[in-house]
Every structure is written in structure tokens, then in C-alpha cells.
Amino acid sequence: ANTLGLVAVKANGEVLDCMNTLKKDNTGYHLKHLFVGSEGTLGFVTEVAIQCPPKPQSVSLALLGVVDFEHALRTFRLARTMLCEILSSCELMDDNCVTPVVNTLGVRNPLAEYPFYVLIEVSGSNAAHDEEKLNAFLESAMGEGIVSDGTYTNEPSRMQNIWQLRERIAEALLRHGFVYKYDVSLPHDDFYQLIPVLQERLRGTEAQIVSGYGHLGDGNLHLNICSPEFSSELLAQIEPFVFKWISERGGSISAEHGIGFKKTKFLKFSKSDAAIRTMQQIKQLFDPQGILNPYKVLPPE
Amino acid sequence: ANTLGLVAVKANGEVLDCMNTLKKDNTGYHLKHLFVGSEGTLGFVTEVAIQCPPKPQSVSLALLGVVDFEHALRTFRLARTMLCEILSSCELMDDNCVTPVVNTLGVRNPLAEYPFYVLIEVSGSNAAHDEEKLNAFLESAMGEGIVSDGTYTNEPSRMQNIWQLRERIAEALLRHGFVYKYDVSLPHDDFYQLIPVLQERLRGTEAQIVSGYGHLGDGNLHLNICSPEFSSELLAQIEPFVFKWISERGGSISAEHGIGFKKTKFLKFSKSDAAIRTMQQIKQLFDPQGILNPYKVLPPE
Numbered sequence: 344a345n346t347l348g349l350v351a352v353k354a355n356g357e358v359l360d361c362m363n364t365l366k367k368d369n370t371g372y373h374l375k376h377l378f379v380g381s382e383g384t385l386g387f388v389t390e391v392a393i394q395c396p397p398k399p400q401s402v403s404l405a406l407l408g409v410v411d412f413e414h415a416l417r418t419f420r421l422a423r424t425m426l427c428e429i430l431s432s433c434e435l436m437d438d439n440c441v442t443p444v445v446n447t448l449g450v451r452n453p454l455a456e457y458p459f460y461v462l463i464e465v466s467g468s469n470a471a472h473d474e475e476k477l478n479a480f481l482e483s484a485m486g487e488g489i490v491s492d493g494t495y496t497n498e499p500s501r502m503q504n505i506w507q508l509r510e511r512i513a514e515a516l517l518r519h520g521f522v523y524k525y526d527v528s529l530p531h532d533d534f535y536q537l538i539p540v541l542q543e544r545l546r547g548t549e550a551q552i553v554s555g556y557g558h559l560g561d562g563n564l565h566l567n568i569c570s571p572e573f574s575s576e577l578l579a580q581i582e583p584f585v586f587k588w589i590s591e592r593g594g595s596i597s598a599e600h601g602i603g604f605k606k607t608k609f610l611k612f613s614k615s616d617a618a619i620r621t622m623q624q625i626k627q628l629f630d631p632q633g634i635l636n637p638y639k640v641l642p643p644e
Numbered sequence: 645a646n647t648l649g650l651v652a653v654k655a656n657g658e659v660l661d662c663m664n665t666l667k668k669d670n671t672g673y674h675l676k677h678l679f680v681g682s683e684g685t686l687g688f689v690t691e692v693a694i695q696c697p698p699k700p701q702s703v704s705l706a707l708l709g710v711v712d713f714e715h716a717l718r719t720f721r722l723a724r725t726m727l728c729e730i731l732s733s734c735e736l737m738d739d740n741c742v743t744p745v746v747n748t749l750g751v752r753n754p755l756a757e758y759p760f761y762v763l764i765e766v767s768g769s770n771a772a773h774d775e776e777k778l779n780a781f782l783e784s785a786m787g788e789g790i791v792s793d794g795t796y797t798n799e800p801s802r803m804q805n806i807w808q809l810r811e812r813i814a815e816a817l818l819r820h821g822f823v824y825k826y827d828v829s830l831p832h833d834d835f836y837q838l839i840p841v842l843q844e845r846l847r848g849t850e851a852q853i854v855s856g857y858g859h860l861g862d863g864n865l866h867l868n869i870c871s872p873e874f875s876s877e878l879l880a881q882i883e884p885f886v887f888k889w890i891s892e893r894g895g896s897i898s899a900e901h902g903i904g905f906k907k908t909k910f911l912k913f914s915k916s917d918a919a920i921r922t923m924q925q926i927k928q929l930f931d932p933q934g935i936l937n938p939y940k941v942l943p944p945e
């Protein structure tokens with residue numbers, strides 16, 4: 344949505360100039376979007392214009408402890424209503440994620456232990472207004488019993504500490520051996536349900552930690568499964584089960600990271616047969632000899 | 645940017661299911677964007693999912709008088725900085741647009757006459773905060789002499805009156821006879837420059853009013869030229885001059901309304917030859933017999 348224009352070189356060497364710095368342009372087909380997310384399989388992007396919002400004057404961060412996922416979702420919904428135009432992040436972390444960050448990396452958790460944590464960031468142009476909105480939100484959230492405990496700060500070093508609890512999860516989990524990582528989108532009501540389903544399914548296998556965290560506001564879950572070392576038996580328990588489960592709920596098997604070459608055979612769980620055939624026709628049109636980033640994104644025909 | 649997914653029927657009757665209600669989905673090529681803005685030439689859209697933001701709790705509107713376009717642009721830039729997350733509209737109107745609305749339709753202008761008017765709308769979740777931000781903005785804008793006069797309100801009937809000054813321009817200009825209408829995008833520094841250039845160029849012709857208004861925040865200008873009746877000589881003075889002038893400044897010859905069948909020969913002023921060739925190839929792929937909305941968007945090959 345923030346890519347205004349780009350220039351790409353096609354497989355035949357032709358320079359396809361779709362450069363633009365305008366917010367609105369409704370002339371012809373919007374070709375730039377074909378290149379965004381195509382992982383270099385349709386052309387080599389050499390220039391891009393991106394719309395940048397103004398840097399916010401004020402940023403504050405709250406870390407909240409909640410008793411279950413339902414309360415986490417209610418926290419998000421209340422934040423969307425009460426913080427509205429200043430809500431800039433709403434992240435979820437379960438205790439299976441946060442505990443390794445605390446125990447393995449020594450990051451301090453300013454709250455007591457809770458099954459789930461919600462991180463709320465607000466960004467705005469007036470610090471006093473933002474703080475007042477955040478206070479009103481926290482009062483409601485705690486008053487209604489949605490949130491059990493919480494802390495908030497606009498002090499940079501304390502904000503950094505809280506963000507570490509979220510941003511160092513991948514690093515902490517890797518210390519436990521091999522990590523099977525998935526980056527998926529799900530409708531909000533199903534957002535976390537995949538984790539207990541997998542915990543049940545993988546009981547008795549080598550899986551030691553089955554954890555979920557991610558961008559709750561965007562519906563984007565990071566599923567991480569840790570085992571002492573890679574096991575193809577465990578992998579066979581996870582895939583394609585995970586992708587089928589997501590597909591049945593209208594989710595996406597790759598929210599941010601794309602398809603690459605490992606997921607081409609699973610693309611069908613997120614895209615219809617007709618859409619995949621159309622993608623193959625477009626690939627054929629842009630790169631008839633298949634020389635651009637071969638074996639990526641699309642399954643073999 | 646707000647279209648999450650859609651279903652389209654292709655020329656061969658095949659249903660292309662690109663439905664999705666997720667904010668993030670990075671699986672394969674983003675086909676939905678090919679249909680948005682393609683004016684029915686690639687497929688018949690039968691379903692669409694659109695992301696809707698929450699309805700704002702509070703809305704206020706200011707009408708400001710400024711002495712020239714440079715001051716209008718400074719007003720926008722100050723608003724973007726000081727009103728930031730609550731700025732929901734920034735519209736520009738010159739006096740050639742507003743005077744007909746007042747004189748012909750009897751809409752009241754709450755300000756004295758100014759060469760330019762800027763309309764600023766703010767929308768947010770806290771009326772007191774929004775009013776405080778709007779007051780601080782107006783104090784700065786008037787204190788620094790950017791704005792000469794202004795009024796603001798959150799009273800629905802008064803807001804409706806102010807919006808009429810903007811929204812009934814097209815209706816008022818039509819009372820003067822024939823209107824040559826253009827809907828273009830331009831970089832901010834060149835946004836209004838086209839109007840005096842055309843006023844000079846069309847001096848001595850049948851053109852009676854050459855006026856400009858539009859979405860300043862989006863860089864989207866509505867150029868309107870009025871003459872007592874349609875004149876092909878006057879049209880020849882306007883086109884393709886207007887499109888060339890816009891093209892030389894990196895603008896778009898159609899910001900919102902698309903290409904239709906009247907502008908296909910001017911598409912080259914907004915899109916590169918390579919881009920137009922690629923669009924023709926995509927049209928050929930989706931609709932080889934050319935049965936979907938023929939003669940629209942693309943020039944004949």
C-alpha cells in the first residue's frame with residue numbers, strides 16, 4: 344500500500360518503468376503490484392518510491408498481562424476503539440515465548456507471570472493527549488477486568504526493555520535446538536487456536552515448546568515449535584496439517600515472508616486453482632524461459 | 645490499498661477467486677490489484693472485501709482564507725505536522741470556484757472573499773483533544789500569517805454548509821454552460837500552477853472561467869474550464885496541451901476517474917511505452933477476444 348512506483352527489468356532485458364511519486368494515479372493497470380511480493384520471479388526491481396509517514400512526536404508503550412487469549416482479543420478490541428488513531432502496535436506473546444527470553448537471555452519481565460502478554464504501542468503528535476488516552480484505556484481495561492496487570496512508559500530505555508521481550512523471542516527459542524517456524528495470518532477469532540491444537544497433536548513427540556506470538560492487530564501469528572534437533576518425523580506431523588488447518592479457516596500460509604522454494608507445493612492452501620493458473624500465465628508472459636529466480640513462488644506445472 | 649480480496653469472472657467464463665479478508669497475505673502474485681482500476685476490461689468483479697476503519701467519534705471542520713497558493717500549501721504542510729493523525733481532509737478551492745457556488749446556488753460563505761480557501765477536516769476519538777489540536781494549529785497558522793482568516797465548527801449543520809462550498813462546485817459551474825473537466829494529480833509544488841498557465845493560454849478564447857479545486861493533501865486537482873457552449877477550437881487549445889504539461893511534471897492525467905474511451909490516446913502521457921505494451925499483453929492474456937468493455941483503457945495496438 345505504501346509503494347508508489349517502481350522500475351523493473353524484465354527477463355528479456357526490457358526496462359519496465361512504472362515509477363510514480365503520486366498518491367493517486369488511475370491510468371491503466373496497476374502493474375507495480377505484480378512486482379511487490381513476487382520475490383524476483385517477474386522482474387528485477389531497480390528503483391522504488393515509498394510513501395513515508397511523518398515521524399511521530401511522541402511514543403509510549405504498555406505491557407499488559409492477561410489470563411487467556413479471549414482476554415487478549417478483548418484488550419485489542421478495546422484498544423482499537425479507545426486508542427484508535429494513535430494505536431501503532433498491538434502484539435501478543437504467550438508465556439511459552441516470554442519465559443525463554445527471560446530465562447535464557449536474562450531480559451527482565453516487569454510484570455508477574457501471565458499466560459499471555461499484550462504489548463500496546465501508541466504514536467502521536469501530542470504527548471499529553473496520548474498519555475491521557477492511554478491512561479483512560481488502561482483504566483477501562485483494568486476496571487472491566489480485561490487486563491490483570493500492566494505497566495506503561497515513554498522512557499526510551501524502559502521501552503527498549505519491553506520491546507526486547509517481544510523482539511528477542513526468535514533468538515531465545517533458537518537456543519533450545521531446532522525451531523520449526525511459521526508466519527501465518529488468521530481471522531481474529533481463530534488467531535491463537537492453532538497453538539493448543541498443535542500442543543495436543545504433538546504431545547509425546549520430540550516437540551518441546553509449541554508457542555505463538557505476533558502482530559495481533561494485523562492477524563499475523565508467528566508459530567514456533569522447538570525440538571532438540573531437526574526431525575523429519577516431527578515435520579511430517581506438522582506439515583501439511585498446519586497449512587490445511589489454516590486454509591480451512593480462510594487464513595494465509597505466509598503473512599509476510601512469501602513462498603520461496605520450500606512452500607510452492609503449499610501455495611494451493613492459500614490460493615485457488617484458478618488464481619495459481621493465472622499466476623503461471625503471468626510468469627510465462629514476463630519470463631517465458633524461466634530464468635528469473637527459478638523454482639520460487641509457483642509450483643511446477 | 646483497502647481492497648482485501650475479490651472474485652472476478654474472466655472473459656472465458658472462468659471464476660477467478662482472489663477473495664481474502666486478511667490484512668497480510670504474501671502468497672503468490674497479488675492478482676486483485678490487476679482488477680482494481682481496470683474498468684472491467686480484465687474481468688467482471690462479482691465480490692469484493694473492503695477494509696473499513698472505525699467510524700470516528702468526533703469530527704470538526706475549519707474553513708480558512710489565504711492570499712495565494714503558496715500560503716495554501718504552507719497551510720497544508722503545517723496541518724500535516726500539527727494535526728498529523730487526526731487530519732482527515734485538506735481541500736483547496738480558488739475563488740473562481742467558490743464565487744459561483746455563492747452567487748449561483750446561494751450557499752453562504754462564512755468568510756470574506758479570498759483568492760484561495762483551504763478546508764481542513766479533523767477526525768478522531770476524543771473531541772476535546774481534537775479541538776485542542778485544531779486550536780493550536782489555527783493559532784500558529786494565523787500567528788505566522790499563513791492564514792488570513794478562518795472559522796471552525798463541529799456543529800453538523802454548519803459543517804454541512806461549509807462542505808457545500810466545496811461539494812457543489814461542479815453543479816455551480818455547470819450553470820455557466822459547458823464545462824471541460826479534468827481530474828489530475830500533480831506534485832505539491834506544481835499543484836496549482838496549471839491554472840494561471842491555462843488562464844494565460846486561453847485569454848481571448850470562449851473560456852470564461854478557468855478554475856481549480858481539489859484534494860490538496862492527495863495532490864489531486866480538479867481543473868474546470870467553462871465556456872457558453874462546447875467548442876472544438878477551445879478543446880484543441882486545451883488538449884493535448886494539458887496532458888503534456890502534466891506529463892512533464894511527473895503528474896497523472898487521471899487521478900481518480902480512470903481512462904475510459906476518451907483518454908486512451910492520452911494514456912502515454914502518464915505511462916511509459918513499455919508499461920502500455922505490458923498492459924496490452926495482460927489484456928490479451930485475460931481477454932483474447934476483446935469482449936470485456938471494449939475500446940476502454942488501452943489505445944488500439
